[in-house]
Amino acid sequence: GAVVSQHPSRVICKSGTSVKIECRSLDFQATTMFWYRQFPKQSLMLMATSNEGSKATYEQGVEKDKFLINHASLTLSTLTVTSAHPEDSSFYICSARALPGLGDLGYNEQFFGPGTRLTVL
Amino acid sequence: GDSVTQMEGPVTLSEEAFLTINCTYTATGYPSLFWYVQYPGEGLQLLLKATKADDKGSNKGFEATYRKETTSFHLEKGSVQVSDSAVYFCALSKDSSASKIIFGSGTRLSIRP
Numbered sequence: 001g002a003v004v005s006q007h008p009s010r011v012i013c014k015s016g017t018s019v020k021i022e023c024r025s026l027d028f029q030a031t032t033m034f035w036y037r038q039f040p041k042q043s044l045m046l047m048a049t050s051n052e053g054s055k056a057t058y059e060q061g062v063e064k065d066k067f068l069i070n071h072a073s074l075t076l077s078t079l080t081v082t083s084a085h086p087e088d089s090s091f092y093i094c095s096a097r098a099l100p101g102l103g104d105l106g107y108n109e110q111f112f113g114p115g116t117r118l119t120v121l
Numbered sequence: 122g123d124s125v126t127q128m129e130g131p132v133t134l135s136e137e138a139f140l141t142i143n144c145t146y147t148a149t150g151y152p153s154l155f156w157y158v159q160y161p162g163e164g165l166q167l168l169l170k171a172t173k174a175d176d177k178g179s180n181k182g183f184e185a186t187y188r189k190e191t192t193s194f195h196l197e198k199g200s201v202q203v204s205d206s207a208v209y210f211c212a213l214s215k216d217s218s219a220s221k222i223i224f225g226s227g228t229r230l231s232i233r234p
Contacts, residue, residue, distance in 0.1 A: 004164055032220070034220075041226060041227075042226050043125070043210075043223075043224040043225060043226045043227070044165075044210070044222075044224040046221060046222070049220060093164070093165070095164075095165075097220075109167055110167075110222065111164070112157075112159075112164035112165035112166070113164045114162060114163055114164045115164070
Protein backbone atom coordinates (compact mmCIF):
# COMPACT_ATOMS: atom_id res chain seq x y z
CA GLY A 1 0.00 0.00 0.00
CA ALA A 2 0.88 3.66 -0.14
CA VAL A 3 3.26 4.80 2.59
CA VAL A 4 3.40 8.15 4.33
CA SER A 5 6.26 9.02 6.62
CA GLN A 6 6.68 11.74 9.21
CA HIS A 7 9.83 13.18 10.66
CA PRO A 8 10.65 13.47 13.43
CA SER A 9 8.60 10.86 15.26
CA ARG A 10 9.20 12.61 18.54
CA VAL A 11 10.48 16.06 19.43
CA ILE A 12 11.02 17.92 22.68
CA CYS A 13 11.64 21.64 22.54
CA LYS A 14 11.80 24.67 24.79
CA SER A 15 8.98 27.16 24.99
CA GLY A 16 9.36 29.93 22.43
CA THR A 17 11.18 27.89 19.83
CA SER A 18 9.83 26.77 16.46
CA VAL A 19 9.51 23.17 15.37
CA LYS A 20 9.17 21.81 11.85
CA ILE A 21 7.47 18.50 11.11
CA GLU A 22 7.78 16.86 7.69
CA CYS A 23 5.22 14.67 5.99
CA ARG A 24 6.25 12.69 2.92
CA SER A 25 4.38 10.40 0.58
CA LEU A 26 7.04 7.81 -0.21
CA ASP A 27 5.68 5.93 -3.21
CA PHE A 28 2.94 8.07 -4.65
CA GLN A 29 2.16 11.66 -5.51
CA ALA A 30 -0.27 13.52 -3.31
CA THR A 31 -1.86 16.73 -4.49
CA THR A 32 -3.54 17.13 -1.11
CA MET A 33 -2.19 16.55 2.37
CA PHE A 34 -3.97 16.98 5.67
CA TRP A 35 -2.71 17.86 9.13
CA TYR A 36 -4.43 16.57 12.26
CA ARG A 37 -3.89 17.05 15.94
CA GLN A 38 -4.73 14.48 18.59
CA PHE A 39 -4.94 15.02 22.32
CA PRO A 40 -4.72 12.05 24.68
CA LYS A 41 -7.85 9.88 24.57
CA GLN A 42 -9.48 12.25 22.09
CA SER A 43 -10.30 12.27 18.42
CA LEU A 44 -8.06 13.37 15.61
CA MET A 45 -9.01 16.95 14.82
CA LEU A 46 -8.38 18.29 11.33
CA MET A 47 -6.21 21.40 11.49
CA ALA A 48 -5.69 22.24 7.84
CA THR A 49 -5.78 21.00 4.29
CA SER A 50 -2.70 21.53 2.22
CA ASN A 51 -2.75 21.62 -1.57
CA GLU A 52 0.46 21.50 -3.55
CA GLY A 53 1.44 24.90 -4.84
CA SER A 54 -1.26 26.87 -3.04
CA LYS A 55 -2.02 28.21 0.40
CA ALA A 56 -3.34 25.85 3.03
CA THR A 57 -6.95 25.99 4.16
CA TYR A 58 -7.23 26.12 7.93
CA GLU A 59 -10.11 24.87 10.03
CA GLN A 60 -11.99 27.26 12.24
CA GLY A 61 -10.09 28.04 15.41
CA VAL A 62 -6.67 27.07 14.06
CA GLU A 63 -4.20 29.97 13.97
CA LYS A 64 -2.54 30.05 10.57
CA ASP A 65 0.30 32.24 11.83
CA LYS A 66 0.95 29.76 14.60
CA PHE A 67 0.86 26.63 12.46
CA LEU A 68 2.62 27.36 9.18
CA ILE A 69 2.04 24.84 6.43
CA ASN A 70 4.07 24.55 3.26
CA HIS A 71 3.31 22.07 0.50
CA ALA A 72 6.04 22.75 -2.01
CA SER A 73 6.03 19.45 -3.86
CA LEU A 74 3.74 16.52 -4.63
CA THR A 75 5.49 14.41 -2.01
CA LEU A 76 6.27 16.78 0.84
CA SER A 77 4.29 18.98 3.20
CA THR A 78 5.70 20.64 6.30
CA LEU A 79 4.04 21.93 9.45
CA THR A 80 5.95 24.50 11.48
CA VAL A 81 4.76 25.22 14.98
CA THR A 82 6.02 28.73 15.62
CA SER A 83 6.89 30.05 19.07
CA ALA A 84 5.74 26.83 20.63
CA HIS A 85 4.20 26.80 24.09
CA PRO A 86 3.35 23.92 26.43
CA GLU A 87 -0.29 23.97 25.31
CA ASP A 88 0.92 23.08 21.80
CA SER A 89 2.17 19.74 23.11
CA SER A 90 0.23 17.13 21.23
CA PHE A 91 0.37 14.33 18.70
CA TYR A 92 0.42 15.66 15.14
CA ILE A 93 -0.61 13.36 12.30
CA CYS A 94 -0.52 13.99 8.59
CA SER A 95 -2.26 12.20 5.76
CA ALA A 96 -1.95 12.30 2.01
CA ARG A 97 -4.78 11.76 -0.41
CA ALA A 98 -3.99 9.48 -3.27
CA LEU A 99 -5.36 9.82 -6.74
CA PRO A 100 -8.63 7.95 -7.37
CA GLY A 101 -8.32 4.20 -7.48
CA LEU A 102 -4.95 3.93 -5.73
CA GLY A 103 -6.41 2.78 -2.43
CA ASP A 104 -6.89 -0.94 -1.90
CA LEU A 105 -10.55 -0.42 -1.24
CA GLY A 106 -11.10 1.52 -4.42
CA TYR A 107 -11.83 4.79 -2.71
CA ASN A 108 -10.32 8.23 -2.84
CA GLU A 109 -8.46 7.39 0.33
CA GLN A 110 -6.28 9.31 2.75
CA PHE A 111 -3.10 7.51 3.77
CA PHE A 112 -1.85 8.41 7.22
CA GLY A 113 1.60 8.95 8.62
CA PRO A 114 2.63 7.43 11.98
CA GLY A 115 2.45 10.78 13.78
CA THR A 116 4.85 13.12 15.58
CA ARG A 117 4.71 13.61 19.30
CA LEU A 118 5.60 17.17 20.24
CA THR A 119 6.44 18.06 23.83
CA VAL A 120 7.06 21.71 24.66
CA LEU A 121 8.78 22.32 27.97
CA GLY B 122 -22.40 19.62 14.54
CA ASP B 123 -21.46 16.27 13.10
CA SER B 124 -19.79 13.85 15.51
CA VAL B 125 -18.84 10.25 16.14
CA THR B 126 -19.07 8.47 19.48
CA GLN B 127 -17.42 5.14 20.10
CA MET B 128 -17.07 2.94 23.14
CA GLU B 129 -14.22 3.79 25.43
CA GLY B 130 -11.43 1.36 25.88
CA PRO B 131 -9.33 -0.32 26.57
CA VAL B 132 -11.02 -3.53 25.53
CA THR B 133 -9.22 -6.72 26.48
CA LEU B 134 -10.28 -10.08 25.04
CA SER B 135 -8.90 -13.56 24.82
CA GLU B 136 -7.86 -14.96 21.46
CA GLU B 137 -10.78 -16.36 19.43
CA ALA B 138 -13.33 -14.28 21.35
CA PHE B 139 -16.10 -12.36 19.59
CA LEU B 140 -15.48 -8.65 19.21
CA THR B 141 -17.91 -5.76 19.10
CA ILE B 142 -16.85 -2.13 19.23
CA ASN B 143 -19.84 0.19 19.27
CA CYS B 144 -19.99 3.34 17.18
CA THR B 145 -22.80 5.82 16.75
CA TYR B 146 -22.83 9.02 14.78
CA THR B 147 -24.64 12.32 14.52
CA ALA B 148 -24.79 13.92 11.13
CA THR B 149 -27.16 15.58 8.76
CA GLY B 150 -27.66 14.07 5.36
CA TYR B 151 -26.08 10.80 4.31
CA PRO B 152 -22.49 10.46 5.45
CA SER B 153 -20.07 7.75 4.49
CA LEU B 154 -18.85 5.71 7.46
CA PHE B 155 -15.44 4.21 8.09
CA TRP B 156 -13.40 2.16 10.47
CA TYR B 157 -9.69 2.88 10.66
CA VAL B 158 -7.09 0.81 12.53
CA GLN B 159 -3.77 1.96 13.94
CA TYR B 160 -1.23 -0.72 14.76
CA PRO B 161 1.56 0.16 17.19
CA GLY B 162 4.07 2.54 15.63
CA GLU B 163 2.16 2.84 12.37
CA GLY B 164 -0.23 5.30 10.72
CA LEU B 165 -3.98 4.88 10.56
CA GLN B 166 -5.15 2.45 7.88
CA LEU B 167 -8.60 2.27 6.37
CA LEU B 168 -10.11 -1.03 7.53
CA LEU B 169 -13.54 -0.88 5.92
CA LYS B 170 -16.20 1.53 4.76
CA ALA B 171 -19.88 1.85 3.90
CA THR B 172 -21.37 4.63 1.85
CA LYS B 173 -25.12 4.17 2.23
CA ALA B 174 -27.73 2.74 4.54
CA ASP B 175 -27.71 -1.05 4.95
CA ASP B 176 -24.32 -1.36 3.27
CA LYS B 177 -22.00 -3.81 4.97
CA GLY B 178 -18.30 -3.09 4.90
CA SER B 179 -15.94 -6.01 5.46
CA ASN B 180 -12.20 -6.67 5.45
CA LYS B 181 -9.79 -9.05 7.20
CA GLY B 182 -12.69 -10.78 8.99
CA PHE B 183 -14.09 -7.52 10.36
CA GLU B 184 -17.58 -6.34 9.45
CA ALA B 185 -19.74 -3.28 10.09
CA THR B 186 -23.24 -2.47 8.82
CA TYR B 187 -24.47 1.05 8.18
CA ARG B 188 -27.68 1.35 10.23
CA LYS B 189 -29.38 4.63 9.53
CA GLU B 190 -32.33 3.92 11.83
CA THR B 191 -30.03 3.61 14.83
CA THR B 192 -27.26 5.87 13.42
CA SER B 193 -24.77 3.14 14.18
CA PHE B 194 -21.80 1.43 12.55
CA HIS B 195 -20.65 -1.19 15.04
CA LEU B 196 -17.47 -3.12 14.29
CA GLU B 197 -17.57 -6.90 14.72
CA LYS B 198 -15.26 -9.86 14.29
CA GLY B 199 -16.15 -13.42 15.02
CA SER B 200 -12.78 -14.64 16.28
CA VAL B 201 -10.05 -12.19 17.18
CA GLN B 202 -6.33 -12.86 17.00
CA VAL B 203 -3.41 -11.42 18.92
CA SER B 204 -2.44 -9.57 15.75
CA ASP B 205 -5.71 -7.61 15.92
CA SER B 206 -4.39 -5.69 18.92
CA ALA B 207 -4.51 -2.05 17.85
CA VAL B 208 -6.47 1.17 18.22
CA TYR B 209 -9.69 1.33 16.19
CA PHE B 210 -11.25 4.60 15.05
CA CYS B 211 -14.78 5.03 13.78
CA ALA B 212 -15.19 7.96 11.40
CA LEU B 213 -17.55 9.69 9.01
CA SER B 214 -17.28 11.90 6.00
CA LYS B 215 -19.92 13.88 4.18
CA ASP B 216 -17.52 14.71 1.37
CA SER B 217 -17.42 12.29 -1.55
CA SER B 218 -13.69 12.91 -1.92
CA ALA B 219 -13.09 12.25 1.78
CA SER B 220 -11.55 15.65 2.36
CA LYS B 221 -13.03 16.12 5.78
CA ILE B 222 -13.09 13.11 8.03
CA ILE B 223 -14.57 13.31 11.52
CA PHE B 224 -13.10 10.73 13.87
CA GLY B 225 -14.25 9.11 17.07
CA SER B 226 -11.87 9.07 20.00
CA GLY B 227 -10.54 5.59 19.29
CA THR B 228 -10.82 2.29 21.14
CA ARG B 229 -7.72 0.40 22.17
CA LEU B 230 -8.08 -3.36 21.74
CA SER B 231 -5.74 -5.83 23.39
CA ILE B 232 -5.96 -9.55 22.67
CA ARG B 233 -4.51 -12.06 25.15
CA PRO B 234 -2.99 -15.27 23.76
